[in-house]
Structures are given as structure tokens and as C-alpha cells.
Amino acid sequence: ETGVTQSPTHLIKTRGQQVTLRCSSQSGHNTVSWYQQALGQGPQFIFQYYREEENGRGNFPPRFSGLQFPNYSSELNVNALELDDSALYLCASSPGARYTDTQYFGPGTRLTVL
């Protein structure tokens, strides 16, 4: 059973650019959630995808968007990057979208915006 993987590991972008981050969910999981973790803080929920549909969204602007594919892998897209977008982006997969389902986190993508 493979765990959650994310790519790339690190990324450096400049303000105003666009970025796409990728996540492969754990085998057998159909739900992916994305989080932003600023340095020294707890992860903040961006959104969740369940069976290719957005299934809840946190307090993030529309320039944060996502996709989930038929194999349940997922992408996070961020347009018009701002300096404050510099953070660790984590995806977490779970076997379903029930509130009791355990989430398994990937290693994250460290994004630096200059």
C-alpha cells in the first residue's frame, strides 16, 4: 500500500506567477484535502475533493482552485501568487468524506514566493 505522495518537494516562484501542485492519494482513498501551513502555525484547510467534486472550502480566495482526477489524484492551483502564499502545502487523503475518516498527510510541497 503506497502512501500519499506530493510533487514537487520545493518550488520557488515570483509574485504574480501561477503554480500547480500535485498529490497522489493513498491506495483505496477517494477523498483529498488540501492545507496551507505557514511557518510556526497549524495547517489551514483550503478545500476538499470527494469523487472529483469540491466538497467544502475554507476561507481562501478564488485564486486557489483545485481538481481531482478519476484516479483520485489531485491538483492545487494558485494564481497571481502573493508573498503571503509562501508556505508548506499539504495534501491529505482519506478513505471517504465522513467526518470520522482519518486523514493521511503527504510530505508537502514547500512554496517560496519572492
Added chain:
Amino acid sequence: GQQVMQIPQYQHVQEGEDFTTYCNSSTTLSNIQWYKQRPGGHPVFLIQLVKSGEVKKQKRLTFQFGEAKKNSSLHITATQTTDVGTYFCAGRHNAGNMLTFGGGTRLMVKP
């Protein structure tokens, strides 16, 4: 909005001492989960509590969920250097899918 507060922010202990971190929500939680994040790593799931007043143990770790389902605690007995990391609580409100994390407690253990 719905918030989850965690204290203390940092804790230094001597190896062998006990450690406790506390988590409080402004509103009732459907469940609470605890995660550990090592420096440079990602959050790793430790446990989930769902029932009011629930207590669960994992070796030296004891987790409690308050009667009102608004607070929780993690207690580590006789800390070891391998316990170093940041401990996060995370709760869901109204059986929703949004997991709200506390700010974490960073545990440092002096050998």
C-alpha cells in the same frame, strides 16, 4: 469563525518529566484528532476521539475529550527525546468535512 486554541505554544521539559497540551474550541466539536509533526516533517495521525468524556491511551500517551466536547488534552508520561515535535489537535464542527487545527504545542525534551 470556528476556532481551535491550543496551549501552551512551547514547552521545554527534562527527559523523564511529564507533558500536557490543552485544546479548546469556541463551539462543540463532532470529533477531535491529534497529530504529531516532527521538525521538517508532516503531520502524522495519532488518534481520534468522538464520544463525550472519552479517554484513550497509547503507551505513555493519554488523550481526553471533554464532557462538553469543547476541549481536549494530550498527556505524555515520562517524556523521551523521541517525543520531540509539535503536537496539533484538530477538530470538526457540525460533522462537517473541514478540519480546524489548533496552533500546536512545540515540545522540546532535554536529555
